[in-house]
Amino acid sequence: MIFFAILLVLVFLAQIVELFIPPLDWMYNAHIYIVPIVVFYGAMALPFPLMLTLAAFAGLLLDALTMQVIGSRVEIALGWSILIYAVLASIMHGLRPLFIRGRWEIHCIMSGVCTSLILLAQYLMITFRRGSILFTPEAWWQIGGPGVIAMLMAPLMFWFLHTIGDATGNPFLPERETY
Amino acid sequence: MNRSSIISLLVLAAVLGYLLTFGPESTRNLQAGFYQLISPFLSTGSGLEKQISSMRTGLKSLEELERDNATLRVENRSLNATNQALRDVEREVNRLRLALAYRERSVFKLVPAEIVTREASTWWRTVTINRGKQDGIEGDMSVVTEQGLVGKTTTVSDSISVVLLVSDENCKVAANVEGTREQGIVAGERVAGALTPLLDLSFLSKQANLQPGQKVYTSGVGGVFPSGLLVGMVKDYKVRELDGQARLTPAVDLAKLEDVFVVTGRK
Numbered sequence: 001m002i003f004f005a006i007l008l009v010l011v012f013l014a015q016i017v018e019l020f021i022p023p024l025d026w027m028y029n030a031h032i033y034i035v036p037i038v039v040f041y042g043a044m045a046l047p048f049p050l051m052l053t054l055a056a057f058a059g060l061l062l063d064a065l066t067m068q069v070i071g072s073r074v075e076i077a078l079g080w081s082i083l084i085y086a087v088l089a090s091i092m093h094g095l096r097p098l099f100i101r102g103r104w105e106i107h108c109i110m111s112g113v114c115t116s117l118i119l120l121a122q123y124l125m126i127t128f129r130r131g132s133i134l135f136t137p138e139a140w141w142q143i144g145g146p147g148v149i150a151m152l153m154a155p156l157m158f159w160f161l162h163t164i165g166d167a168t169g170n171p172f173l174p175e176r177e178t179y
Numbered sequence: 180m181n182r183s184s185i186i187s188l189l190v191l192a193a194v195l196g197y198l199l200t201f202g203p204e205s206t207r208n209l210q211a212g213f214y215q216l217i218s219p220f221l222s223t224g225s226g227l228e229k230q231i232s233s234m235r236t237g238l239k240s241l242e243e244l245e246r247d248n249a250t251l252r253v254e255n256r257s258l259n260a261t262n263q264a265l266r267d268v269e270r271e272v273n274r275l276r277l278a279l280a281y282r283e284r285s286v287f288k289l290v291p292a293e294i295v296t297r298e299a300s301t302w303w304r305t306v307t308i309n310r311g312k313q314d315g316i317e318g319d320m321s322v323v324t325e326q327g328l329v330g331k332t333t334t335v336s337d338s339i340s341v342v343l344l345v346s347d348e349n350c351k352v353a354a355n356v357e358g359t360r361e362q363g364i365v366a367g368e369r370v371a372g373a374l375t376p377l378l379d380l381s382f383l384s385k386q387a388n389l390q391p392g393q394k395v396y397t398s399g400v401g402g403v404f405p406s407g408l409l410v411g412m413v414k415d416y417k418v419r420e421l422d423g424q425a426r427l428t429p430a431v432d433l434a435k436l437e438d439v440f441v442v443t444g445r446k
Contacts, residue, residue: 016220019296019307020228029371031301049187056191060198064213066300067206068341069333070349071319074206075303079198086191119301126302130348130369139370142301 003170004050007042007161008057014038015061028138030145035062036115037150037157039085043092044099044107045165051093055085076125084121088114104158112151119143207318211336214307218339221307225295278438281325287405289323289440290314295339297436304347304367304376304433306330310441311338319403321442327409327430328352328397329439340441344433345410346376353400354380354410356425361387362398365410365427376429378411383423389416395427405442 014034023029035058042054059082068075092110099107120143127133201209214221247254282289292308299305310316312335322329322342330344343350346367355362363382371377380395393413399406411427 016217016224019221019299020224023298023301029298029301031298048184052187052191056194061213064210065217066303067210068303068305068343068349069203069207069210070343072203074201074203075349077199078201078206078209079195082191082195082198122302126369134369136370142370146301 003165003168004042004046004054006164006168007038007046007054010038010161011035011042011054011058012061015058015065019065024145024149027145028141030142030149032149032153033115033118033146034153034157036085036088036118037111037154038161039089040092040107040111040114040154041158041161043089044096045161045170048093051089052086055089056082059083059085075129076122080125081118081122084118088117104155108154108158109151111154112147112149114147115150116143116147119146207334210334210341214334214339214341215311215336218336221295221339222309225293225309274438277325278440282440285440286446287323287440287442288444288446290316290443292322292340292439292441294436294439302370303349304330304344304371305333306342306344306436308340308342308439308441309338311336311340313337314441315443316340316441321404321408322439323408323442324431324436324439326432327411328404329431329433329436331403332441342439345429345431346371346378346433351401352404352410353398354395355398356380356383356387356389356413357394357396359387359389359393361389362400363425365395376433377414378427378429380413380425380427381422383416383425385418385423387416387423387425389413389423389425391415395425405445 018032018034021032023031039055039058043051046054059079062081062085063076063078067078067081092107092114095107095110123139123143244254278291282291290310292310292314295307295309297306299307308322316332316335318332318335320332322331328345330342330347330350332340333343334341344367345352345365348367348369350367352365353362354365361383363380365378365380367378368376383389391413395410395413397404397406397408397410409430411429414426414428416423416425
């Protein structure tokens, strides 16, 4: 439970930090996203109900801090990010047995893929809302770039979070025997 | 799937169902509440960001100092550091003096504001400023600098406001072109690959034949943006099937925004 609380705080802090990280102009303005990595780690390190709570918290934060209400319409309605996070975190949760056995490679790659999927889902929703489907190379870079960055950051972040998990005695480790 | 998982799924579905029923107004209120809640973190973060960037400038000046020492062999390291500090102060004084002069000579009532965060998400071009309802800011107010139009306010909390930049596809500005009767709508690009993206001026006549460098101003149509604000300069012009379209370079360097003014009315 302590580790879950720590993850909630980390998600909040990571969301604030993201607001101050400038986009990478050498990568077509791709942004750096830290929150998805924390959430996807939580998806593997926490039991299902807590994982859903973490995903809901991250989704609500993302919606509240980034969505746009233009005049009398909301581009992406409140709640969609929660759904996206919950679905992707559930997929990651399905890979939990492998993670507990100490195999992290697939999870690092999946963190990047899922980060890009969040952006792709947002972009598709915006595209349907605004009309005219536009998939320029810049759009692909802005969808794929953050995924690649997340993939590269994931091993370090996972190691950091795993260390905190160990230090707080997160009970997922004893579950090792059950897999 | 065990019972606790099923219960948590049901709870999530209920929460989602509730949130998805939120209309624009309740969404805006919730968003404003969130911004108000995290405003201390944003102010602290913004201060830290400025300190880090000032430290970077200091490091650059040390590199320059070493070069100068190698060539001139006279300059004193500490003196140069002092000079650098004074230059920073001078730059800030000049910037504020310019801003103050603009505020005084402007025909609008302006509320000065500082940028707190910028470009927080991939798909929306927004910045947040450190002024809100307490300072008389409301939604749909124009935001400008002495160079021209920056955008408009959207979500406003007590002390923080979100500004939708003119480079966003959703920020549509009625505009006219200097020296012509051409009128059109300026909007940003959906996906911008550069830090300072270009703007599109659409719905021009096919005979407009705009020339690079021509200035584009707000026309005042629509009520959000007052007329006469510089939006940008024509970069190129093309004729499409039904209309003419020009690409504009924004009047304001949106990537380097530091201080802005919110137009709260006319003097």
